[in-house]
Amino acid sequence: MRPELTRRTDPPRLVVGGRDLSRFFTVTSAPRPVVPELEITEVSVPGADRSYVSGVAAKAYDWPVTGYINGWSDADVADVRRKLDAALYSPTEREVQVPDDPALSLMALYKGGSSPERHRHLPMVDLIFRVTDPIAYGRSRRAEVAGTGQIMTGGTWPARPVVTATPPAGSSWTIMNRTTGEFVRVRADFDGRQTVELDMGLERCRVNGYDHAVDVESDFFAISGKCEVYVSGGTAALEWRERWV
Template sequence: MRHGRGQERPHGAAHDGPHGRDPHGHARRVRRHARDHHRAAARHRGEGRGRLHRRRQGVGGNRSPLPCNCHRKRGEDVSRETPIYFDGKDLSTLLWVTGVKRTILPERNITTTEVPGVDGSMVSGVSLAPLTVTVTAHIRKDSVQDVTDARRLIAEALATDTPRPLFLPDEPNRYLMAMYQGGAEMSRNAHKPGVELTFYCADPVSYGEERALDVTGRRPVNVRGTYPCRPTITVKPPQSDEWRITKVSTQEFVAVEGPFTGEQTVVLDTANERCTINGNDVPVVVKSDYFTLLGTEEIEVSGGTAHLEWTERWQ
């Protein structure tokens, strides 16, 4: 009995081929199913046509650190995955960062003092040593000419005479003041060559968010970070002979002598220990101490409203 299209075939019935009944149809279907199963298993092991894709994905076989675009939407920017900025220039379109090597904490210079009659020595001071950061990356180009052009653009961006902000993908919200140390060589001339960039940080502390707060009278100031910061303070002192700002917990203060009329603008740059009135350098009171801030501190001003600005600092 022949079964028309759409009719259910009884279980075990022979397949009707183009030339009539085919008693081997079931066997062929079994073999085809087995073949498809083996192909799927081979793809799962990273063999056959799926091998290159799986290698790019880093699954099985030789793992590759380079990006795979197989599942990306059209127009999606792969450089956002490993952002690297130096001196305000986005190098992510030229470099695919695969690693950042830095110490857990900057190396510490510990100063000790020998005390007669006492075993060992006494720690008299601790300071941070300069930091070296090594960035491993691949140039995002394939042809020799494209790699050469990218290398020149990277060299131009890195050639600075003074430290510049360096943002790296392992800490994208903080930056180091760094200089490129130079001397890197490419692993090859084409096909996404590897490169190792070394940056020298004379200031080993990382910088985070910029913050600001107004203080009138006395109020707490909360400073995030793990390393003390030095604020910049701007104020128009009211009419008086002296204006003063005090860190209450330590009684450290900075005082500036007037007379003030309420029209002058005083700026205290605690990082550079500099005071200006209307842009002109002036000395502060001799007993003044340019203090630092970390954590929660009570700040008190003798008059007016002081505007404090600072940048978070992290070891």
């Protein structure tokens, strides 16, 4: 279900990497696309009179967060600006809470901003973030499946879970998204004590903490909406974050 919407009485906040920067910066506007632009990959098939869609991905975009620096004098503004710059700088993307929808976050990298207005209190400025993953993250979810089970994913976009399981004794273990037919099969000499971890997003398999190959026919799959998941033995724990357009 959609994250619960509540009436906001406090002004929207700038929260970057879990750190609330409201004492440095007050947000007045943070517009973002209703639906991110999609990049569609097409493939031509010999003998066909049309192209076919082979992949769809959301395109990165620049996200302006407008507001004012919380300084009441030139000296205050200079001091707060230095602290704000230090807090925003990062060589890697971080979670940035969506100011007008605090239940959601975007993965973004602070890119820079316009120069603040000079010679006035509370100078306005645009902070520009590069949103590298335009599909927002919502609540963390978890489900366990033994045999076959139904999962309600939540969100409006497919999510890629991390799966943890202890397969029973045997030569292989399989988890399948029966809704799509995709599966991941791990072949190993299982004795009932090994732990298998599958990261569907990173397309990585580990057995007892060590990288391990999967069967060549495997597809690291996503889950979306209501889906049916099957495991060939034992219990699998699936953990994911809701994804929202």
